[in-house]
Amino acid sequence: MQARHILLKTPLLVDPILELLEHGSDFAQLAREHSACPSAENDGDWGQLTQEALPTEILDALNEANVGEIIGPIKTRHGLHLIKLESV
Numbered sequence: 001m002q003a004r005h006i007l008l009k010t011p012l013l014v015d016p017i018l019e020l021l022e023h024g025s026d027f028a029q030l031a032r033e034h035s036a037c038p039s040a041e042n043d044g045d046w047g048q049l050t051q052e053a054l055p056t057e058i059l060d061a062l063n064e065a066n067v068g069e070i071i072g073p074i075k076t077r078h079g080l081h082l083i084k085l086e087s088v
Contacts, residue, residue, distance in 0.1 A: 002026045002046070002085075003049060004027055004044035004086060005037065005039065005046060007039075007080070008036065008073070008082070014072075014080055021070055044084075045086075055076045071084075075084040
């Protein structure tokens, strides 16, 4: 499974970023600009993911998502995640 994500530390950014995505903004560009995760340097790319590497909340959401779908926000101890499933 491969996914990109945007980690947000404040809920105030969730709606504006989701709105940009709904209007066709590039997920990778928004990850570079807004994500608080070190993966922002790689366009939010998490690389190849294993089930053991993910928190349950994220794993459950990804297992129900379709490729290309943007899911979230998903709250974890790290913050709020917007995730785009790239492949299964």
